Amino acid sequence: MIQVREYATLTADPEAVSSVDVGRVSDATFEWLIALHNQWQQDSKLILRKGKKYLKLGSYVGYLQSPSGDGIEILPKTEFSSPEEPESLRKLLQDMLRCSARLESREGDPADLKRSNLPLHEWIIAQFLNQLTHLVKRGLRFDYETIEEESRFIRGQLDVGRQSRQSPARATWFNIRHDVFSPNRIENRLLKTAVDYVLKLTKNGQNWRLANTLSHQLSVIEPFAKPLAKISQWQNTKLMQPYRAIKPWCVLVLERLNPNFQHGLHSGISMLFPMEQLFENYVAHHLRRSTASGATLTLQAASQWLVMHSPDGGTEKHWFQLKPDLLVTYLSRKTVMDTKWKLLDSTQNTSADKYGIKQADLYQLFAYGQKYQHGHGHMLLIYPKHSAFQEPLGKLSFSEDLHLWCVPFDMYRKQLIVGEWTCFFPALTHSEPTEPDSALNEMLQSIEDVARVLGGKGSSDLSHRLKLHLGLEGKLTLLKEDDVLHRNSGDQFNDWSDRKQVVGFIYDVTDPTSNRSVGTGTLLLPFRTKQLFHKLESLQKRYQRQVSGLIRNNADGLLESIEETHRLAVTRKEPKP
Numbered sequence: 001m002i003q004v005r006e007y008a009t010l011t012a013d014p015e016a017v018s019s020v021d022v023g024r025v026s027d028a029t030f031e032w033l034i035a036l037h038n039q040w041q042q043d044s045k046l047i048l049r050k051g052k053k054y055l056k057l058g059s060y061v062g063y064l065q066s067p068s069g070d071g072i073e074i075l076p077k078t079e080f081s082s083p084e085e086p087e088s089l090r091k092l093l094q095d096m097l098r099c100s101a102r103l104e105s106r107e108g109d110p111a112d113l114k115r116s117n118l119p120l121h122e123w124i125i126a127q128f129l130n131q132l133t134h135l136v137k138r139g140l141r142f143d144y145e146t147i148e149e150e151s152r153f154i155r156g157q158l159d160v161g162r163q164s165r166q167s168p169a170r171a172t173w174f175n176i177r178h179d180v181f182s183p184n185r186i187e188n189r190l191l192k193t194a195v196d197y198v199l200k201l202t203k204n205g206q207n208w209r210l211a212n213t214l215s216h217q218l219s220v221i222e223p224f225a226k227p228l229a230k231i232s233q234w235q236n237t238k239l240m241q242p243y244r245a246i247k248p249w250c251v252l253v254l255e256r257l258n259p260n261f262q263h264g265l266h267s268g269i270s271m272l273f274p275m276e277q278l279f280e281n282y283v284a285h286h287l288r289r290s291t292a293s294g295a296t297l298t299l300q301a302a303s304q305w306l307v308m309h310s311p312d313g314g315t316e317k318h319w320f321q322l323k324p325d326l327l328v329t330y331l332s333r334k335t336v337m338d339t340k341w342k343l344l345d346s347t348q349n350t351s352a353d354k355y356g357i358k359q360a361d362l363y364q365l366f367a368y369g370q371k372y373q374h375g376h377g378h379m380l381l382i383y384p385k386h387s388a389f390q391e392p393l394g395k396l397s398f399s400e401d402l403h404l405w406c407v408p409f410d411m412y413r414k415q416l417i418v419g420e421w422t423c424f425f426p427a428l429t430h431s432e433p434t435e436p437d438s439a440l441n442e443m444l445q446s447i448e449d450v451a452r453v454l455g456g457k458g459s460s461d462l463s464h465r466l467k468l469h470l471g472l473e474g475k476l477t478l479l480k481e482d483d484v485l486h487r488n489s490g491d492q493f494n495d496w497s498d499r500k501q502v503v504g505f506i507y508d509v510t511d512p513t514s515n516r517s518v519g520t521g522t523l524l525l526p527f528r529t530k531q532l533f534h535k536l537e538s539l540q541k542r543y544q545r546q547v548s549g550l551i552r553n554n555a556d557g558l559l560e561s562i563e564e565t566h567r568l569a570v571t572r573k574e575p576k577p
Contacts, residue, residue, distance in 0.1 A: 001119060002070070003086055006061060006077040006275060009047070009054045020075075020082050029066040030055070036064075036270055059276060059341060061093055063121040065269040073119050076275060078411065079386050080343060087117055092411060094123055097273065100281035101248050121257060121271055122204045128253050129198065129210045131246040132191060136217055138242055143185040148177050183221055186233050187243055193223040194253040201257055201269070227254050279341040280325045283382055286414045287337075287428065292330060295427040301327035304371035324368045330427035331440075331533030332469065332540055336368045337380040344389040344406065355393060357406065362396075369402045374468040376401045376455025378424040385410045385417060392419035401455055440530040447478070447502050453529050459502075466507050470540055474509040478502045479522065509539065511546045518543045 004010070004023040012030035016022055025033070033055055037044055044058040057074060064072040075089040076096075083089055097120075118126060148159065150170075156178025163175045195218060198211045224230055231251055236244065256271040280299075288297050305318035326337040344356045361381070369379055383389060385408035393406040405421035416428065426440045444450050447459040454465035463476040480501045508519035520535045 002072045003075065004057070004072065005075045005083075005086075005089070006059055007057055008074070009056045010072070011052065011054045013052045013054075020086065023072060025066075025070055025072070026068060028068045029070040029072075032066040032068070033064070059274065060272040061275055061278070062272040063119060063269065064272070065121070071119065074272070077343070078384060080345075080388060090117065090120070093120065093278075096278045096282045096411075099285040100273075100278045101252065118204065121269065122202060122207060124249070124252055124257070125198050125202050125204070125207050125211075128194065128246070128249040129207060129214065131249055132195070132214055133210065135191075135242060135246055136214065140183050140188055141185065141240060141243070142181050142183050144179040145182040145184055146177065147180050148175075150174065151176050186230055187235065187240065188218070188221050189224055190227055190230060190234065190254065191246070191250055192218045192221040193227045194250050196223050197253060197257055231255075275341045276339075279384065280339045282411070283339050283409055284326055287326070287416075290415070290428060291328065292427050295328055295330040298327045298329070300325065301372070306367060306371070322367055322371055324372065327372065328425075328427045331530065332537035333377070333533055334372050335377065335379065335425060335427065336365070336372050337382060338365060338368070339382045339409075342383060343386055344383050344393075344408075346389050346391065346393065355389075355406070362404070365404055366398050366402075369398060369404075373402070374455055374465075375399065376465075378403045378405060378421070380404075380421070380425065381406045382409050382416065384408065390417070392417060392421055395420070440528065440533070442529045443526050444529060444532065445526045447505065447525070450505070450525075450532065453532070462505070466536075470507075470509070470536060472509045472540075472543060474507050474519075477506045477508070479504040479506065479524070507539070509543055511543065514546065516546060518546055 002018075002023045002025060003020065005020045008021045008023055010023045010025055010030065010033060012025055012027045014024070016024045018024045030053075034046070034053075037046065037055060044060075045056050047054045047056055061074045061076050064074070066072075073090075075086060076093055078089065078092070150173045152173060154174050155176055157176065159175040159177050166173065166175065192215075195211055195215050199208065199215060202208050202211060231254065234243075234247060236247075257269060284297065284299055291297055300323050302321055302323050304322045306320035306322055307318075308316040309319050310316045324336045325339045328335045328337060338361075340358075340361060342356065342358070345353070346355060348355050365379055365381060369375060369377070373379070379402075381404055383406060389408050392408065396404040396406065398404065403424075405419075405424075407419065407421060408417045409415070410417060422428070424439050442449075442453070444453065447462060451457070451459050451462040451465055454462070454469050456462055456465040466476065467473055481503050502525075504522055504524040506519055506522055508517045510517045518539060520539050523532070523535060
């Protein structure tokens with residue numbers, strides 16, 4: 001088996017020196033690769049060197065097997081230099097694939113751990129067979145299957161229509177319809193089909209013996225001739241809970257290792273995975289485990305568009321949807337994070353090299369920041385960690401209010417490398433931040449400070465920034481010291497020349513269906529940034545409950561609303577330092 005890594009070149013040139021960046025294959029395999037390349041939708045390309053053809057691979061990893069039997073394993077490229085131990089890359093790829101496809105493995109004893117050194121396709125087969133063995137030991141699920149047949153005895157229901165057309169010569173036979181409690185349900189037939197594929201494809205002795213044993217145990221189950229159309233009928237009910245762990249492995253075998261599903265390329269295998277997607281899912285999987293309580297992590301958020309346009313002069317339509325890889329929502333504040341599978345070089349810090357960052361990536365992040373964060377806050381651009389990029393880069397500023405941090409992700413320790421950026425991303429911690437320099441612990445002393453943390457230029461911009469932050473049109477009421485002393489709720493305040501007397505505010509949003517207002521309650525200065533975002537998050541949730549009808553539109557609902565408003569009425573003033 002030939003072992004290369006991303007962006008390697010494959011050739012049939014006998015003079016080529018084999019390495020992890022150059023793979024030498026047979027003429028038949030190379031012709032098969034050329035035919036496969038014409039159907040690929042990826043960044044591979046054919047190149048000529050000294051009159052001979054080379055196929056340069058793109059950013060895909062996985063396993064290829066030609067009809068002649070030559071196997072090519074493509075591993076991730078995690079360093080500029082050649083790796084000393086390719087086995088570590090294989091284990092990393094297995095882990096990334098497991099996280100990306102949400103696969104559950106049953107590796108536990110030393111014998112299973114040794115099998116992690118198998119080629120990728122054999123490792124997938126081994127994991128599938130281990131899961132199936134465990135399922136068979138627990139017992140397969142049976143289901144009732146309707147059988148229509150002719151019999152000398154009546155069993156179940158007589159098919160009157162067919163019986164009335166029965167010829168006199170077969171008058172002693174009955175057309176019957178009855179149910180049989182059988183293992184031939186769709187899930188078991190898909191598993192049997194996958195086992196048959198494995199028997200044809202595996203070259204590993206242990207895998208073949210285990211697949212042969214399971215094939216005999218499942219011999220009463222009929223396989224599907226065309227299983228891919230049946231995958232959508234797999235049931236995920238409570239009764240089928242023991243099957244949940246094996247389903248993704250079975251789907252992977254049927255879709256990726258199906259020799260009849262290779263676009264007419266006969267017995268060849270083309271099991272390739274885009275590294276951009278694997279890295280994105282791998283980072284998201286581990287970041288989700290380290291987010292603060294109450295934070296939500298969304299993959300491929302798609303709630304914003306770049307432009308509005310009316311092509312026919314009528315209603316404006318959204319064009320060019322913006323989809324950041326990761327979007328964290330914490331205390332009503334959104335933070336954009338994007339992943340890039342590219343090796344940066346922190347030593348290339350000149351204006352010409354720019355660490356290897358692509359200008360198009362910065363354009364993309366700038367658009368995300370304007371639409372999802374309203375041009376204010378901090379964003380994260382995550383790259384893989386390697387020997388030339390071990391520490392986060394300094395802050396990149398699009399403006400005075402919008403900033404970007406380029407941070408390495410350690411794929412073996414499965415975490416981001418901490419640095420100066422950490423205090424601006426409180427959602428990416430295991431617990432509530434307590435550091436005095438944390439952005440959420442900043443003490444807000446004035447209305448100008450409140451407007452600033454929301455991205456405004458001054459106090460006169462506070463109403464607009466609250467509207468952008470919440471996505472809700474509301475009424476801002478500023479509270480002066482005399483209003484608070486007399487326990488007055490305050491009046492609509494427009495005289496900004498007198499703003500030094502302002503000691504707090506209220507922001508109310510009215511539900512158009514019930515004509516009830518939902519507000520922040522009285523916010524009295526000074527208070528911390530965390531308290532402000534807690535209040536705004538509470539307002540959002542209460543408004544959503546109001547609109548969705550969870551708060552009843554009657555006297556009982558009004559009482560609930562009053563009680564909740566009273567509970568959130570006043571934020572205690574923080575003692576001055």
